[in-house]
Amino acid sequence: MHRTKVKVVAEALDANNTIAAANRSDFDRAGVRVVNFMSAPGAGKTALLERVLADLAGVRVGVLEGDVQGSIDADRLAGLHVPVVQLNTSPGFGGECHLDANIVRTALPSLPLDDLDLLVIENVGNLVCPAEFRVGEDRRVMVCSVTEGEDKPLKYPLMFRTCDLVLVNKIDLLPHLEYDLDKLLYNVDQVNPGVERLLVSARTGEGIESWRAWLMGIADREGTLA
Amino acid sequence: MHRTKVKVVAEALDANNTIAAANRSDFDRAGVRVVNFMSAPGAGKTALLERVLADLAGVRVGVLEGDVQGSIDADRLAGLHVPVVQLNTSPGFGGECHLDANIVRTALPSLPLDDLDLLVIENVGNLVCPAEFRVGEDRRVMVCSVTEGEDKPLKYPLMFRTCDLVLVNKIDLLPHLEYDLDKLLYNVDQVNPGVERLLVSARTGEGIESWRAWLMGIADREGTLA
Numbered sequence: 001m002h003r004t005k006v007k008v009v010a011e012a013l014d015a016n017n018t019i020a021a022a023n024r025s026d027f028d029r030a031g032v033r034v035v036n037f038m039s040a041p042g043a044g045k046t047a048l049l050e051r052v053l054a055d056l057a058g059v060r061v062g063v064l065e066g067d068v069q070g071s072i073d074a075d076r077l078a079g080l081h082v083p084v085v086q087l088n089t090s091p092g093f094g095g096e097c098h099l100d101a102n103i104v105r106t107a108l109p110s111l112p113l114d115d116l117d118l119l120v121i122e123n124v125g126n127l128v129c130p131a132e133f134r135v136g137e138d139r140r141v142m143v144c145s146v147t148e149g150e151d152k153p154l155k156y157p158l159m160f161r162t163c164d165l166v167l168v169n170k171i172d173l174l175p176h177l178e179y180d181l182d183k184l185l186y187n188v189d190q191v192n193p194g195v196e197r198l199l200v201s202a203r204t205g206e207g208i209e210s211w212r213a214w215l216m217g218i219a220d221r222e223g224t225l226a
Numbered sequence: 227m228h229r230t231k232v233k234v235v236a237e238a239l240d241a242n243n244t245i246a247a248a249n250r251s252d253f254d255r256a257g258v259r260v261v262n263f264m265s266a267p268g269a270g271k272t273a274l275l276e277r278v279l280a281d282l283a284g285v286r287v288g289v290l291e292g293d294v295q296g297s298i299d300a301d302r303l304a305g306l307h308v309p310v311v312q313l314n315t316s317p318g319f320g321g322e323c324h325l326d327a328n329i330v331r332t333a334l335p336s337l338p339l340d341d342l343d344l345l346v347i348e349n350v351g352n353l354v355c356p357a358e359f360r361v362g363e364d365r366r367v368m369v370c371s372v373t374e375g376e377d378k379p380l381k382y383p384l385m386f387r388t389c390d391l392v393l394v395n396k397i398d399l400l401p402h403l404e405y406d407l408d409k410l411l412y413n414v415d416q417v418n419p420g421v422e423r424l425l426v427s428a429r430t431g432e433g434i435e436s437w438r439a440w441l442m443g444i445a446d447r448e449g450t451l452a
Contacts, residue, residue: 042378096354097354124354125382128350152268
């Protein structure tokens with residue numbers, strides 16, 4: 001039974017990687033850079049996109065919104081006048097807990113890839129399985145809210161280990177928490193030494209210009225944009 | 227491909243239910259009531275257990291701690307002098323995102339079931355898959371932190387729909403958040419009308435006596451305990 005299960009899982013991950021590579025080819029052909037954006041539920045992914053997507057100084061951006069059910073986040077982003085496509089994972093498995101390469105692939109015909117420089121894929125809120133499934137992304141960004149405690153890198157190591165940027169969000173709440181920011185950053189370095197990190201608050205705007213600049217730097221692969 | 231996947235998933239859930247029923251028989255034979263305790267990462271499950279488990283007025287309690295990796299939470303509870311067994315899901319699938327009936331079953335020989343009235347199973351922090359896998363529990367309790375936003379019942383409906391108690395935690399932070407508690411409770415009632423809910427703060431102790439009383443009520447199946 002266990003060996004069968006391991007085999008099924010290995011085959012599923014192999015199949016996923018094959019489709020992720022196909023996605024990547026399509027993204028490269030269209031000249032679009034792709035960010036897989038991940039966090040626990042309620043860490044502030046959508047709020048951090050609301051803060052920056054309307055003004056990326058010439059970078060043409062689109063969004064894939066992944067949720068188990070509903071279109072709350074896509075509706076929030078609709079006012080930004082960027083292309084947004086909602087993906088719901090609920091038809092499978094009583095709600096898949098992550099996006100995989102195949103579900104992302106089903107959305108590609110709905111996106112004007114040739115007219116984009118950057119695609120942000122907002123994953124399902126979950127610190128485990130989203131880290132296991134490549135979707136064809138160039139970069140992985142995760143949001144870690146200071147309300148979640150300092151121990152999360154040690155408890156969800158794959159997520160922290162495989163990301164290229166950690167956004168430490170809700171820092172406006174630090175005065176009201178018993179939270180040791182140095183301990184969090186120490187734990188981040190334990191699993192992903194030296195990984196880039198930005199301290200931000202989607203609510204007050206602190207650190208948001210750095211987040212905007214990071215995204216624009218990813219999109220500007222030839223260094224020709226302003 | 228899709229049909230194969232659905233079949234594999236259906237078979238996995240069937241197998242899980244069979245083992246969950248076996249767990250339930252063992253729990254019943256030992257006279258122990260079981261709570262499956264779930265939430266998003268960092269919502270405060272362990273802190274809410276720390277608050278009550280040391281003093282349940284005669285109820286003999288044990289804990290199963292589920293984590294992808296590490297024993298941080300089990301170590302935190304060790305000082306309470308109750309039996310705690312750590313389960314790590316990392317050997318499977320690069321880290322399973324939930325406990326299933328089988329992994330719980332592997333831990334049962336390590337627990338003094340006959341000497342317990344109550345077993346609390348702290349699940350992996352995740353609002354999706356833990357709700358899909360019964361482990362043999364009598365009751366499901368979920369923690370929803372006010373820092374996560376009011377929309378979570380609508381985005382993770384299965385978790386909210388299948389629980390028997392919602393603990394709304396971190397209410398001490400309400401003065402520092404733009405959070406509409408009525409909207410959260412309205413959304414909870416949209417997916418699970420009338421479900422029991424308690425407003426609590428593991429930090430200040432507000433609401434903790436009600437949470438303690440709820441747990442003791444579950445354990446006291448014949449109504450004979452003080």
